Amino acid sequence: MAGASKAVADSRANLPFVYRQYSAEQLKQVLYKMYLIRRFEEGAEESYMRGLIHGTMHLSIGQEACAMGICMPLGEDDQITSTHRGHGHCIAKGAEVKRMFAEFFGKTTGYCKGRGGSMHIADVAKGNLGANGIVGGGIPIAVGAALSSKMMKTGKVVVSFFGDGANNEGAFHEALNMAAVWKLPVIFVCENNGYGMSTSTARSTAVKNIADRAAAYSMPGVIVNGNIFSEVAEASYKAVERARAGEGPTLIESKTYRHRGHSKSDRNRYRTKEEIEDWMSNRDPITLFENELREFGFIDDEGIEAIRSGVAQEIADGIEFAKVSPSPDVSETGNYVYTEQA
Amino acid sequence: MDAMVRELSYAQAIQEAMAIAMDMDERVFLMGEDIGVYGGAFQVTGDLVERYGTERVIDTPISELGGAGVAVGAALTGMRPIFEFQFSDFATLAMEQIVNQAAKMRFMLGGEVSVPVVMRFPAGSGTGAAAQHSQSLEAWLGHVPGLKVIQPATPYDAKGMLLAAVADPDPVMIFEHKLLYKMKGPVPEGYYTVPIGKADIRREGRDLTIVATSIMVQKALDAAATLEAEGIDVEVVDLRTIRPMDKQTVIDSVKKTSRLMCVYEAVKTLGIGAEVSAMIAESEAFDYLDAPIVRLGGAETPIPYNPELEKAAVPQVPDIITAARDLVKGVR
Incomplete structure (x- = not known):
């Protein structure tokens, strides 16, 4: 990506990483996408309430800075594996919200032609190898994708997103170990939102920080405030450089919070209203980023309003696209099980 | 060449x-x-x-x-x-x-x-x-x-x-x-492929179809050689692929012989034999059957260590011979 010019860079010397590294246009685009993720999930939630979407969904509202920060230094050819809470990753990696809505609505125009839904949302053309319904399921797959990158010398970096719950799965440990032994170009990103469903990390995890587990696999373990875009992007940037240089994997723990419950069945009995309110009012990642952009002179109120209205329009168009798209025919239930049938 | x-x-x-x-x-x-x-x-x-x-x-x-x-x-x-x-x-x-x-x-x-x-x-x-x-x-x-x-x-x-x-x-x-x-x-030598999803008739016969998998194919062939001396002509179908299963080859064989026995090493219950049997029961071959279908599978136990027990836990050639003889002669 083209960065800031030299003169501009000098004037930003004391600002946090992303304001030195990226242009105003790029950073405004980040704000746009953070809003796009937020409004997409709000739109999906509302559509669910109205009965337009069935099943369940896991919303990442409150975690947008993490998805955007990690994906900021990635190129279109780089790949990610995602999680059941993966809408933000998908958008951050370049997906179109209209095709995501279409997938949630179960339509043929969706990214998975209506076969996957929220929990398997993917956009392979943009490098998103798919969300995953199994906690930790994508982590070894990301290591395999990184092995492909190394064997085929494509230079691709692979990011594996997972949550705090996954760090107690065997797959996490097996995958990190192999990635380190083979020095693969993969970045493990733990979005620690404090709870695996209802069980807090304090009750489930023996180490204080999940990043501490990196030591067991001889890789850097980095802790970032997952609600501050610049912090996340800086850690990701360094991990990508390390991976591209052939120095192996990094574990990034991004400490964050989900505003909504685990899924649609959550009664929020394991955390207090005060705790949720505190995160929403005082540590909202979009508000924090927006305030910084304004403070550092990258955007004004008019610019913010333009972003918000642009996002609102894209969301409305996306939902409309999904509504009018065709459903798959029942006669096609057996499609895509095997390659020959496609 | x-x-x-x-x-x-x-x-x-x-x-x-x-x-x-x-x-x-x-x-x-x-x-x-x-x-x-x-x-x-x-x-x-x-x-x-x-x-x-x-x-x-x-x-x-x-x-x-x-x-x-x-x-x-x-x-x-x-x-x-x-x-x-x-x-x-x-x-x-x-x-x-x-x-x-x-x-x-x-x-x-x-x-x-x-x-x-x-x-x-x-x-x-x-x-x-x-x-x-x-x-x-x-x-x-x-x-x-x-x-x-x-x-x-x-x-x-x-x-x-x-x-x-x-x-x-x-x-x-x-x-x-x-x-x-x-x-x-x-x-x-060199490159060739054997198609996935296609069974193979290892031995043609008139009196009985044995559908076998893996090592049981050879055991069924050994049993068939003994039975031939007794005048029992066994057809041995090597299933080769269990998914997707080559139903037609099995159906055609059963229509020809009118008797079916499934032989496999895995635990008998809820296994390949059940699937093949049910598939035949659902097919046009059902009307051709002259006798109930027989399954010979592994015992309902883990595999034991002791060598005699270990052999006893899975079908052996004499088991196949006995079961085939009983099936053809209608001893049930």
């Missing part, structure tokens, strides 16, 4: 197939536990690491779940991994990646991807390895749409079906009976 045909063991045939696959396609590589300098627990990879190097013959840590997942991820992104489980029993450690990921990824993503991974499973009893190293779990995987599950019974098929598996765009699970590894048979 016909390719030169030699006598190779089943294990040598697999090794040759893997070498040919790696020569033909640089995306093909091998992964597994101790498949490098050790040569694999059953010496199937043998010296391949010397020819192809540690970059293409990769020793994994003892991490079946992670290793299988790495193979799935590599297949998803353009490589053609052949992943060896040291024993098929260890599939239990990797079921998540096999069943939830490899089998479903193409479907879940609406056909946008494929997972051309080959997984090899040394299976079965008879080696004194006891209950955790002797199982026949092929029906577990045969239950999962998205997977293809094969059980070659001869060196010829072992090579040809492995090459077909590597060329296949979908995940193929190969169950190799450990007692077959030393079995010798004619194997042509």
